Amino acid sequence: MRWGIVLVIFLKELRESLRDRRTLIMMIGLPILLYPALSLFVGSLVQSRQASMESRTSQIAVWGNLPAPLSDHLKRHTNILLQPWLGISEVLRKDLESDTAEGLQAVAPTNSSSMKPDRSTDGEMAKDPFFIAARSLLTERKADAVLIPWPGIARALDRNGLGQVSIYSDSVRGDSREAERRLTEALRQYRRALVAEREQILDLEPGFGTGLQINNWNVAPNRRQTGLVLGSLLPFLLIVLTASSGIYAAIDLTAGEKERNTMQTLLCAPIHCSEVIGGKFLAVWSISLLAALANFASVAATTARMLPSEMNVQVGLSTYLLAFLLLIPVAFIVSAVYLAVAVFARDFKDGQNFLTPVIFLVMFPGAITLIPDLELNVWNSFIPLANIALLIKALFMGELQAELVFLTLISCVAHAGLALLLASRVFAREQILLGGHGTFSTLFSRTAPRNEDPSPALAAVVYGFLITVVFYGSLLLQDSEIITSVVVSELGFFLLPVVLLTLALGFSPRRTFALGRPTGAGLLAAVLIGGSAWTFIGGILIRLLPPPESFVKAMEKILLLRQDTPPLWTVWLVLALIPAVCEEFFFRGFILAALRRLGRWPAILISALLFGLAHASIYRLLPTLCLGVLLGWLVWKTGSISCGILAHALNNGIPLTLLNTAAQDSVADSASNPFLPWSLTLAGSAVLMIGILLLAAIPARPEDSSSPDRTSRGPIPV
Amino acid sequence: MEPVIPILEAENLERSFGPIQALKGISLKVHSGEIVGLLGPNGAGKTTALRILAGILSPSAGWVRIQGVDLREDPLQAKRRLGFLSGDTQPYQRLTPVEMLRYFGQLYQMEESRLRRRIEELVAMLEMRDFAERRCGTLSTGQKQRANIARAFLHEPEVLILDEPTTALDVVTGQFIIQSIRREREAGRAILLSTHIMGEAEYLCDRIYLLHEGLVFDHGSVGDILVRTACSNLNDAFLCYAKP
Numbered sequence: 001m002r003w004g005i006v007l008v009i010f011l012k013e014l015r016e017s018l019r020d021r022r023t024l025i026m027m028i029g030l031p032i033l034l035y036p037a038l039s040l041f042v043g044s045l046v047q048s049r050q051a052s053m054e055s056r057t058s059q060i061a062v063w064g065n066l067p068a069p070l071s072d073h074l075k076r077h078t079n080i081l082l083q084p085w086l087g088i089s090e091v092l093r094k095d096l097e098s099d100t101a102e103g104l105q106a107v108a109p110t111n112s113s114s115m116k117p118d119r120s121t122d123g124e125m126a127k128d129p130f131f132i133a134a135r136s137l138l139t140e141r142k143a144d145a146v147l148i149p150w151p152g153i154a155r156a157l158d159r160n161g162l163g164q165v166s167i168y169s170d171s172v173r174g175d176s177r178e179a180e181r182r183l184t185e186a187l188r189q190y191r192r193a194l195v196a197e198r199e200q201i202l203d204l205e206p207g208f209g210t211g212l213q214i215n216n217w218n219v220a221p222n223r224r225q226t227g228l229v230l231g232s233l234l235p236f237l238l239i240v241l242t243a244s245s246g247i248y249a250a251i252d253l254t255a256g257e258k259e260r261n262t263m264q265t266l267l268c269a270p271i272h273c274s275e276v277i278g279g280k281f282l283a284v285w286s287i288s289l290l291a292a293l294a295n296f297a298s299v300a301a302t303t304a305r306m307l308p309s310e311m312n313v314q315v316g317l318s319t320y321l322l323a324f325l326l327l328i329p330v331a332f333i334v335s336a337v338y339l340a341v342a343v344f345a346r347d348f349k350d351g352q353n354f355l356t357p358v359i360f361l362v363m364f365p366g367a368i369t370l371i372p373d374l375e376l377n378v379w380n381s382f383i384p385l386a387n388i389a390l391l392i393k394a395l396f397m398g399e400l401q402a403e404l405v406f407l408t409l410i411s412c413v414a415h416a417g418l419a420l421l422l423a424s425r426v427f428a429r430e431q432i433l434l435g436g437h438g439t440f441s442t443l444f445s446r447t448a449p450r451n452e453d454p455s456p457a458l459a460a461v462v463y464g465f466l467i468t469v470v471f472y473g474s475l476l477l478q479d480s481e482i483i484t485s486v487v488v489s490e491l492g493f494f495l496l497p498v499v500l501l502t503l504a505l506g507f508s509p510r511r512t513f514a515l516g517r518p519t520g521a522g523l524l525a526a527v528l529i530g531g532s533a534w535t536f537i538g539g540i541l542i543r544l545l546p547p548p549e550s551f552v553k554a555m556e557k558i559l560l561l562r563q564d565t566p567p568l569w570t571v572w573l574v575l576a577l578i579p580a581v582c583e584e585f586f587f588r589g590f591i592l593a594a595l596r597r598l599g600r601w602p603a604i605l606i607s608a609l610l611f612g613l614a615h616a617s618i619y620r621l622l623p624t625l626c627l628g629v630l631l632g633w634l635v636w637k638t639g640s641i642s643c644g645i646l647a648h649a650l651n652n653g654i655p656l657t658l659l660n661t662a663a664q665d666s667v668a669d670s671a672s673n674p675f676l677p678w679s680l681t682l683a684g685s686a687v688l689m690i691g692i693l694l695l696a697a698i699p700a701r702p703e704d705s706s707s708p709d710r711t712s713r714g715p716i717p718v
Numbered sequence: 719m720e721p722v723i724p725i726l727e728a729e730n731l732e733r734s735f736g737p738i739q740a741l742k743g744i745s746l747k748v749h750s751g752e753i754v755g756l757l758g759p760n761g762a763g764k765t766t767a768l769r770i771l772a773g774i775l776s777p778s779a780g781w782v783r784i785q786g787v788d789l790r791e792d793p794l795q796a797k798r799r800l801g802f803l804s805g806d807t808q809p810y811q812r813l814t815p816v817e818m819l820r821y822f823g824q825l826y827q828m829e830e831s832r833l834r835r836r837i838e839e840l841v842a843m844l845e846m847r848d849f850a851e852r853r854c855g856t857l858s859t860g861q862k863q864r865a866n867i868a869r870a871f872l873h874e875p876e877v878l879i880l881d882e883p884t885t886a887l888d889v890v891t892g893q894f895i896i897q898s899i900r901r902e903r904e905a906g907r908a909i910l911l912s913t914h915i916m917g918e919a920e921y922l923c924d925r926i927y928l929l930h931e932g933l934v935f936d937h938g939s940v941g942d943i944l945v946r947t948a949c950s951n952l953n954d955a956f957l958c959y960a961k962p
Contacts, residue, residue, distance in 0.1 A: 016811075264804065267773075268800070270793070
């Protein structure tokens with residue numbers, strides 16, 4: 001792929017798109033207008049509604065005889081108007097006046113402190129005649145609330161007893177909710193005054209009647225409370241608007257080109273399909289990012305104006321910048337998916353029909369932040385788009401956790417890569433590209449001749465899929481025995497799939513898994529490297545990014561250091577040999593073979609990076625990446641997976657043996673000193689250097705290709 | 719003197735679309751300095767054949783060589799030697815003709831100085847000065863087709879593949895296009911032309927391939943074909959062949 005040609009196509013597509021009025025409106029016009037309009041319109045509406053409600057007097061139907069002091073107290077509240085016996089039937093009135101209403105004490109709430117309007121709208125209460133009458137009155141809006149002072153209240157209060165009142169309100173009506181609130185507050189004031197008076201009369205200690213004062217404090221600072229509101233709404237809006245802005249460009253650059261018959265003109269130019277998809281993708285991605293930027297600028301400006309005055313709080317520019325950075329993978333994924341889907345369309349209208357369902361698919365994960373109390377965790381950190389939405393929410397709330405950020409970003413890289421591969425695969429299909437009758441199933445037809453290496457595209461798809469399976473599988477197995485969990489994960493998720501895939505697709509197992517016979521020098525290098533790499537990792541690399549204590553304790557559990565001491569052969573089998581075999585077959589076998597055509601060092605480095613990312617921890621990334629480079633080079637140079645397996649097994653087994661021995665012999669907490677002593681580190685590093693020099697001295701194999709294949713004819717077929 | 723080196727060669731081309739076999743094995747040659755016509759009724763396989771020859775579609779069987787370069791083995795090199803023009807192709811609506819020419823010039827990796835010179839030459843030759851800096855979406859059909867022709871001729875390809883280049887054009891513009899094609903032949907290009915207009919084919923083509931149901935059922939010079947069919951014009955000759 002020639003990046004110069006990709007750039008030419010990208011600049012042309014971007015120029016054309018930016019000259020389109022509809023793209024500009026979606027990209028810039030809408031965001032700039034939307035947020036200020038929303039804040040002004042919604043804000044004004046809410047404010048005026050609030051003002052209107054506050055100025056309105058609540059109409060309270062009073063069914064019963066209020067004691068005079070209570071009546072006077074309520075009348076002093078000018079926002080309440082008492083309407084005696086409003087809307088009550090004669091039968092019920094007679095009951096209340098004559099103290100003969102049946103089941104009055106049962107109906108009247110026994111827990112008078114919980115005067116909530118949302119109590120019991122079904123069941124027993126719904127059969128009560130007063131409830132039914134109150135419901136009817138309020139539904140017909142003849143009053144805002146109904147107050148029933150139950151018979152005997154005056155007598156009870158006179159005798160320093162318990163008087164009972166009931167308030168009926170309609171929670172669906174704002175004015176009824178306001179009436180209920182005002183009435184409750186007024187009655188509470190009366191109750192406080194009444195209790196204070198009784199305490200004085202009876203010469204009791206102040207607080208006798210209350211008993212226990214409960215003070216509730218909300219420790220969440222304004223900033224965090226604001227963050228919760230912004231973090232719930234903004235990710236959804238931002239993701240949907242960013243995603244929407246790319247749709248038109250994606251359709252125009254694919255189905256639009258087909259409709260105008262310019263696609264075939266482009267294809268007869270001396271360019272690869274991969275360059276076409278590269279240029280078009282960059283254009284759609286850029287437009288989505290420009291839209292994201294416009295959205296952010298508008299949001300930042302709107303909230304910068306509103307928040308200080310309304311809530312006495314400010315959100316920092318860095319928060320917005322970080323949130324914008326998090327939208328980059330969102331724009332990447334949706335742009336690739338749009339292109340892949342839109343290219344199936346034959347014209348613009350077809351394209352809109354194809355992409356409308358896709359927009360809904362984007363909206364749903366984006367809306368996850370609207371669910372209360374749902375936060376980013378290990379389970380949802382791998383769900384595309386939803387994880388970003390939750391991460392932005394966590395950002396606004398100031399609750400980022402390094403491990404979850406890391407997992408989310410790995411997931412984004414994997415999903416983005418898969419999306420781009422899908423788009424690339426679609427573009428490689430002539431039928432689809434030229435407006436023919438290509439179907440979705442043609443994407444999965446195999447065009448490459450058998451007995452070649454797997455392709456980088458296939459490796460990426462397999463990696464993305466299996467890593468997701470490993471991730472969720474490990475979570476499901478986390479309550480199982482460590483031994484069971486490790487064996488199932490390694491054999492079931494790493495080894496078996498790639499072996500079966502290799503056989504099913506007809507790749508040569510000998511070539512794919514480097515099953516060649518190792519030389520003596522290769523084996524010696526493997527022993528030296530595997531036997532000493534852990535000292536370099538444990539002594540130097542870990543010091544660069546020391547893990548927290550919680551991480552160390554978790555690792556000890558995984559490494560069986562906190563259990564009844566398992567036999568050493570178990571440790572070697574489960575934690576050294578099985579992972580070595582399975583992971584070497586996957587990473588230095590299948591993945592490295594697939595990347596072979598990129599050249600030696602790109603293949604080794606990429607496979608090492610994937611190896612590091614697969615360990616799903618930011619603290620393990622650097623050590624495992626470095627180990628992956630060593631193992632990759634070892635297998636490449638020797639042409640034998642057995643060297644990689646040997647080195648990997650030794651790298652795992654030796655330190656575990658030492659740690660297990662130390663755990664048996666002493667009660668020292670290894671978490672207190674996770675680093676190796678310098679003496680051991682230096683000695684081990686010297687041995688490692690010897691191993692590396694020995695490996696470098698091994699002559700290159702005849703079939704060793706250290707330069708990439710430069711006769712690529714387009715997207716590498718899967 | 720008749721040229722003998724074929725610049726464009728195709729042998730036994732086949733192409734299927736699902737159960738439909740559009741091409742059943744056609745072979746043809748085009749030499750430099752000649753115009754070869756590809757004629758046939760609708761559904762004969764002309765467009766499929768031209769797309770394969772232009773490298774847009776790949777054949778199910780057979781090969782194509784352009785100046786000896788195999789189109790399948792080295793598509794980039796082969797495509798650098800050919801220019802493609804279709805009657806129904808639209809230029810990019812939001813680019814000007816000059817911007818479009820610059821774009822394709824960059825795709826063909828032409829040197830900047832050569833690109834600039836060629837653009838000026840083509841603007842003058844195709845009388846595009848009045849609209850060269852206007853967006854293509856505002857141009858008339860004839861102006862758009864001139865812009866398309868300029869794009870196809872831009873990199874001075876050895877081979878030109880033209881699929882009904884005068885479709886939907888008025889007589890004047892059509893004639894202008896025909897004269898441009900003739901000029902390219904004089905310049906030594908190998909030109910493969912598909913057209914429905916028999917009169918155009920008679921006027922322009924040195925040789926003709928007649929296609930029907932995915933096969934070549936006759937080829938030769940216009941004169942030879944008229945003699946073989948005992949007809950006075952290509953239209954009648956074609957109808958002779960097309961009769962069951």
